Amino acid sequence: MSNLNVKATANNTYDAIVVGSGISGGWAAKELTQKGLKVLLLERGRNIEHIKDYTTATKKPWEFEHRGRITEAQKETHPIQKRDYPYSEFNESYWVNDHDCPYTEVKRFDWYRGFHVGGKSLMWGRQSYRFSDLNFEDNLKDGHGVDWPIRYKDIAPWYDYVEKFAGISGQVEGWPALPDGQFLPPMEMNCVEKDVKKRIEDKWKKSRIMTIGRTANLTVPHEGRGSCQYRNLCSRGCPFGAYFSTQSSTLPAAVATGNLTLRPFSLVNTIIYDKETQKAKGVVVIDSETKETIEYFAKIVFVNGSTLGSTFLLLNSTSAEFPEGLGNGSGQLGHNLMDHHFRCGASGRAEGFDDKYTYGRRANGIYIPRYRNMGNDKRDYVRGFGYQGGASRGNWHADVAEMAFGAEFKDQMTTPGAWSMGLGGFGESLPYFENRVYIDKSKKDKWGQPVLAIDCEFKDNEQKMRVDMMNDAAEMLEASGIKDVKTYDNGSAPGMAIHEMGTARMGHDPKTSVLNKWNQMHEVKNVFVTDGSCMTSAACQNPSLTYMALTARACDFAVSELKKGNI
Amino acid sequence: MGGALSATTIGVFLDSCNSPSTKTKGNLFADDQLKLITEVADIIIPTTSSPGAKAAGVGPFIALMVKDCYPEDAQNAFVKGLEDLEKQSKDQFQKSFLEISPEQRTQLISKLREETIAATKAEQETLDKQKEADANPQKSDPDKAKSQTENAGFASILPKDKPKTEPRFFSIIRDLTLLGYFTSEIGATKAMAYVDIPGRYDGCVDLKPGQKVWA
Numbered sequence: 136m137s138n139l140n141v142k143a144t145a146n147n148t149y150d151a152i153v154v155g156s157g158i159s160g161g162w163a164a165k166e167l168t169q170k171g172l173k174v175l176l177l178e179r180g181r182n183i184e185h186i187k188d189y190t191t192a193t194k195k196p197w198e199f200e201h202r203g204r205i206t207e208a209q210k211e212t213h214p215i216q217k218r219d220y221p222y223s224e225f226n227e228s229y230w231v232n233d234h235d236c237p238y239t240e241v242k243r244f245d246w247y248r249g250f251h252v253g254g255k256s257l258m259w260g261r262q263s264y265r266f267s268d269l270n271f272e273d274n275l276k277d278g279h280g281v282d283w284p285i286r287y288k289d290i291a292p293w294y295d296y297v298e299k300f301a302g303i304s305g306q307v308e309g310w311p312a313l314p315d316g317q318f319l320p321p322m323e324m325n326c327v328e329k330d331v332k333k334r335i336e337d338k339w340k341k342s343r344i345m346t347i348g349r350t351a352n353l354t355v356p357h358e359g360r361g362s363c364q365y366r367n368l369c370s371r372g373c374p375f376g377a378y379f380s381t382q383s384s385t386l387p388a389a390v391a392t393g394n395l396t397l398r399p400f401s402l403v404n405t406i407i408y409d410k411e412t413q414k415a416k417g418v419v420v421i422d423s424e425t426k427e428t429i430e431y432f433a434k435i436v437f438v439n440g441s442t443l444g445s446t447f448l449l450l451n452s453t454s455a456e457f458p459e460g461l462g463n464g465s466g467q468l469g470h471n472l473m474d475h476h477f478r479c480g481a482s483g484r485a486e487g488f489d490d491k492y493t494y495g496r497r498a499n500g501i502y503i504p505r506y507r508n509m510g511n512d513k514r515d516y517v518r519g520f521g522y523q524g525g526a527s528r529g530n531w532h533a534d535v536a537e538m539a540f541g542a543e544f545k546d547q548m549t550t551p552g553a554w555s556m557g558l559g560g561f562g563e564s565l566p567y568f569e570n571r572v573y574i575d576k577s578k579k580d581k582w583g584q585p586v587l588a589i590d591c592e593f594k595d596n597e598q599k600m601r602v603d604m605m606n607d608a609a610e611m612l613e614a615s616g617i618k619d620v621k622t623y624d625n626g627s628a629p630g631m632a633i634h635e636m637g638t639a640r641m642g643h644d645p646k647t648s649v650l651n652k653w654n655q656m657h658e659v660k661n662v663f664v665t666d667g668s669c670m671t672s673a674a675c676q677n678p679s680l681t682y683m684a685l686t687a688r689a690c691d692f693a694v695s696e697l698k699k700g701n702i
Numbered sequence: 703m704g705g706a707l708s709a710t711t712i713g714v715f716l717d718s719c720n721s722p723s724t725k726t727k728g729n730l731f732a733d734d735q736l737k738l739i740t741e742v743a744d745i746i747i748p749t750t751s752s753p754g755a756k757a758a759g760v761g762p763f764i765a766l767m768v769k770d771c772y773p774e775d776a777q778n779a780f781v782k783g784l785e786d787l788e789k790q791s792k793d794q795f796q797k798s799f800l801e802i803s804p805e806q807r808t809q810l811i812s813k814l815r816e817e818t819i820a821a822t823k824a825e826q827e828t829l830d831k832q833k834e835a836d837a838n839p840q841k842s843d844p845d846k847a848k849s850q851t852e853n854a855g856f857a858s859i860l861p862k863d864k865p866k867t868e869p870r871f872f873s874i875i876r877d878l879t880l881l882g883y884f885t886s887e888i889g890a891t892k893a894m895a896y897v898d899i900p901g902r903y904d905g906c907v908d909l910k911p912g913q914k915v916w917a
Contacts, residue, residue: 197885197890202881202885204767208770325906365903490908491909494907495897495904549893549915550914551909551913626862627859628861
């Protein structure tokens with residue numbers, strides 16, 4: 136299958152240009168092509184063809200030379216990517232060589248990136264949760280950041296729309312702060328999780344709930360894609376197409392229209408502003424293989440280059456009219472960077488289930504949605520956190536001696552051991568103006584572009600929240616009969632959750648925000664930004680589903696405006 | 703790091719310095735050392751009702767891993783550990799480790815294990831004391847502690863760098879034996895239970911007699 140469309144026009148002019156082919160760019164390409172627009176989808180990295188190019192997807196553990204570990208040589212070329220577990224031998228080729236694309240860490244910021252068709256939709260964690268009015272109203276209520284220009288009713292039908300296509304499995308709960316969606320059948324909890332769920336919900340009388348993770352993994356065949364085979368090898372690319380990615384889902388739909396031109400190796404360097412029309416007229420692309428510069432033109436431009444990738448592009452698109460970056464009259468472009476803080480919680484040992492075991496490798500866990508600072512609950516911090524976690528039974532035995540070896544030890548290591556259950560918090564961070572990115576001209580990337588400087592830190596509110604994130608986890612586990620409960624806080628640097636958000640926020644007022652309620656630039660009406668950079672607040676839920684819904688919604692608006700002649 | 707390096711050890715340096723990223727296999731260790739690694743691994747995970755580390759090819763795997771995935775100080779500690787083990791064998795049994803009985807091998811490895819546990823524990827105590835000393839000013843002076851907390855507050859959310867610890871031969875060879883064995887075809891399918899494509903997830907099944915842990 137070739138994604139290159141022979142019908143593409145030769146003169147570099149399209150109806151729409153989409154910058155970036157990840158989760159939101161794939162959606163933009165699908166929606167715009169299905170509405171009849173000729174679309175050029177630009178991707179800075181190489182092509183990865185669905186299934187064919189998932190080179191490690193069906194490898195067995197012993198077929199990896201280093202059994203998943205990375206080498207000293209790879210640590211040298213990937214000094215940022217190596218900071219955490221996602222960068223491993225299992226999908227090594229999906230992560231950037233940090234020397235090609237440096238950035239300046241004014242403070243520590245772990246920037247995980249993948250330059251290829253599909254972007255991080257290939258490696259994402261797939262947890263998919265709706266935002267609720269609790270989230271859309273928090274900024275207005277506590278005064279941090281600006282008010283979201285939308286409410287739940289504005290986005291709810293678009294959540295329905297994207298969930299139906301993407302395929303999200305989950306359990307209906309009737310929990311207003313985490314609205315239900317159009318779910319495929321939920322995955323099953325294991326026996327320990329079922330018991331913990333019951334005990335937590337009994338003890339807190341359903342003012343706290345625990346549900347199976349809502350995940351973009353298919354529990355039944357859906358839209359021509361196969362269902363999950365419970366291998367738990369998602370991040371290598373799925374040969375069954377069983378999780379949502381650009382390749383498995385949006386790209387084939389866009390290709391099927393005959394309206395798509397996909398151009399890999401196309402690094403968008405600037406958006407060209409036309410002062411006559413006060414609109415963007417196209418983009419300047421650097422061919423990332425040849426370093427040749429090419430211009431493409433379109434009536435509308437969708438910017439979906441990842442939160443910081445998109446903001447870099449806008450900041451780098453300067454003109455006499457916009458000397459500080461395209462559509463940056465507000466001065467907010469690059470500011471209000473957020474990420475979730477996590478890596479703290481508690482875990483312990485479950486008793487009473489030694490005669491039970493599991494079958495299959497479920498690439499999903501449980502979820503406890505936010506309950507703090509809701510209703511009458513008031514803490515010494517604002518906002519809240521949710522938990523991801525789960526129970527499992529491995530080969531851990533309490534009576535194994537330290538550094539044991541030999542036959543008896545081998546027998547223990549191959550016999551099912553104790554059940555363990557853990558809860559890890561994901562906390563909201565606030566949109567601080569001073570958490571920002573800007574262009575640093577003192578360095579150049581491989582393609583001769585200046586680089587981004589990132590100046591971001593978690594603050595007092597996040598720190599206070601972490602105390603609850605640990606203690607509440609321990610309290611819930613102990614209330615569930617879990618033994619030997621231990622809390623942990625492994626620390627969290629911005630970027631580590633790979634949920635970077637903000638820097639081109641939506642808002643009512645062009646003086647204090649970059650985008651309007653349609654993800655349209657206040658100041659450049661034919662430019663839409665619908666990836667994580669648009670986020671006005673972070674909530675504590677995993678954000679990708681919201682990018683999908685906002686993108687589909689913005690595409691619908693953009694095409695209707697185009698048809699009306701307004702843009 | 704001592705100054706008395708054997709010819710083999712120098713070979714390691716040259717090899718790793720000249721070609722850090724090449725994948726030439728087996729050149730890091732002399733043949734006898736590779737055999738020694740293999741035999742130590744087979745003491746750690748021996749043949750029982752399922753084949754052991756030697757049968758699973760763990761020896762060459764360890765040699766490759768030490769060469770490709772460990773920094774120089776760990777490589778040196780590893781090579782020195784092999785040499786020390788061989789010396790111990792000769793001192794105690796007047797024979798190479800390769801020539802002594804499994805019982806004698808186990809005896810030497812047990813001693814090595816005890817020494818490693820003791821050294822690790824001593825190192826940890828030193829690190830804990832250091833940590834306590836760093837934390838102490840806060841305890842002795844509440845006002846100072848408060849201001850320190852406030853100032854350090856944001857930075858203190860960041861992950862702490864793990865304190866640098868001494869690489870130890872027995873820890874490395876044991877870790878790599880377990881990794882190599884349980885991810886090998888023999889280890890995963892014969893010692894553990896491996897299903898390539900489970901096809902479904904059952905969250906609560908009865909544990910069958912003799913059920914091995916899932917690989």
